[in-house]
Amino acid sequence: ELKVEQNPLFLSMQEGKNYTIYCNYSTTSDRLYWYRQDPGKSLESLFVLLSNGAVKQEGRLMASLDTKARLSTLHITAAVHDLSATYFCAVDSDSNYQLIWGAGTKLIIKP
Amino acid sequence: DTGVSQNPRHKITKRGQNVTFRCDPISEHNRLYWYRQTLGQGPEFLTYFQNEAQLEKSRLLSDRFSAERPKGSFSTLEIQRTEQGDSAMYLCASSYQGYAEAFFGQGTRLTVV
Numbered sequence: 001e002l003k004v005e006q007n008p009l010f011l012s013m014q015e016g017k018n019y020t021i022y023c024n025y026s027t028t029s030d031r032l033y034w035y036r037q038d039p040g041k042s043l044e045s046l047f048v049l050l051s052n053g054a055v056k057q058e059g060r061l062m063a064s065l066d067t068k069a070r071l072s073t074l075h076i077t078a079a080v081h082d083l084s085a086t087y088f089c090a091v092d093s094d095s096n097y098q099l100i101w102g103a104g105t106k107l108i109i110k111p
Numbered sequence: 112d113t114g115v116s117q118n119p120r121h122k123i124t125k126r127g128q129n130v131t132f133r134c135d136p137i138s139e140h141n142r143l144y145w146y147r148q149t150l151g152q153g154p155e156f157l158t159y160f161q162n163e164a165q166l167e168k169s170r171l172l173s174d175r176f177s178a179e180r181p182k183g184s185f186s187t188l189e190i191q192r193t194e195q196g197d198s199a200m201y202l203c204a205s206s207y208q209g210y211a212e213a214f215f216g217q218g219t220r221l222t223v224v
Contacts, residue, residue, distance in 0.1 A: 004153075033212055042202065043154070045212040088153050098167060099144075099213070101153030 002027045002093050006102035014110055016078050021105045023072040023089035031092035032072045033099065034063050036085045043088065047074075079109045115216035117203050123222045124193055131189045132219045136205030143186050144213060145178055146202040154202055160186060193223045 003026040013019055023032070034046040047056045049065035049072060056063050060083065062075045072089055086106045090099040116135040124130050136143050141162050146154035157176065159167045162183040175193075180186040190197055200220050204213035 035215075042217045043204075043215040045214065048212045090153070098156045098159060099154075100156070103151075103153050 002029070002091060002100045004089060004091050004100050004102040006087075006089055006105050008105060009103060010106045010108075012108045012110065013079055015080055018078065019076050021074040021076075021087055021089075021107075023074070023091075023102055025070050025072075025091045025100075028067070028070070029091045029093070030067055032065050033090045033092075034072070034074055035088045035090065037088065037104070038085050046087075076107075081109050081111050083107065084109045115203055115205055115214050117201075117216035117219050119219055120217060121220050121222075123224060126195060126223055127192055129189065129191045130193060130221065131187055132201055132203075132221075134186045134188070134203030134205075134216060136185070136203070137207075137214060138184075140205035140207050140214075141183070142206045142208070142213075143180055144204045144206075145186070145188050146204065148200045148202055148218070149198075157188070157201075190221075193221075195223045197221060198223045 005024045007022050032049045035043040036046050037043050047063040052067040054065045060077045065072045084107055086104045088101055088104045090101045093100055118133055122130055143160040145157040147157055148154045156169050157172055158178045160180040163180050175191045178188045198221055200218045202215055202218045204215045206213040
């Protein structure tokens with residue numbers, strides 16, 4: 001059974017700092033997604049990673065995928081308050097593109 | 112296109128009642144997904160459609176739950192004889208092809224009292 005673990009589950013940090021969120025998964029998969037969710041809102045797609053070594057960047061966020069280590073990272077550079085949200089990673093199972101989700105990392109960035 | 116649309120946004124129902132939710136996906140998307148999310152958790156897969164065909168259903172899904180996508184466009188999710196444990200946010204998502212990201216609607220928040 002595919003399991004997805006994120007850590008940390010909660011992160012409070014100061015503006016301007018760098019940090020990394022980790023996403024580990026338990027079986028082979030080449031397809032990993034990162035989403036953002038603001039309180040009471042729906043999920044917004046951030047990154048789609050479809051191969052080993054994939055790296056994508058958007059603004060202060062950068063995501064990477066290592067399929068051999070079964071690990072994806074979401075790196076935040078010089079955090080700003082607007083990045084406060086809950087970040088989820090999700091991995092494709094082998095069964096008709098069903099996504100298995102991590103529990104989410106709640107990120108609070110203090111001014 | 113304004114994205115994935117779900118309604119109602121909120122639903123409060125008494126235990127034992129039936130409820131139905133609607134999802135209108137992005138028009139050119141042929142894949143449609145239903146997820147359930149409880150507070151502090153990631154979404155939990157419920158079911159998946161490719162056009163009008165329901166191709167997968169979570170084995171954790173009670174027989175009280177049924178979903179349809181009659182013409183391969185909008186979808187409905189019905190919960191019969193609701194229980195308090197059904198209280199959650201029900202999310203619909205759609206995608207154009209298998210490996211593309213899914214776009215989510217705003218969700219329907221169900222409260223069973």
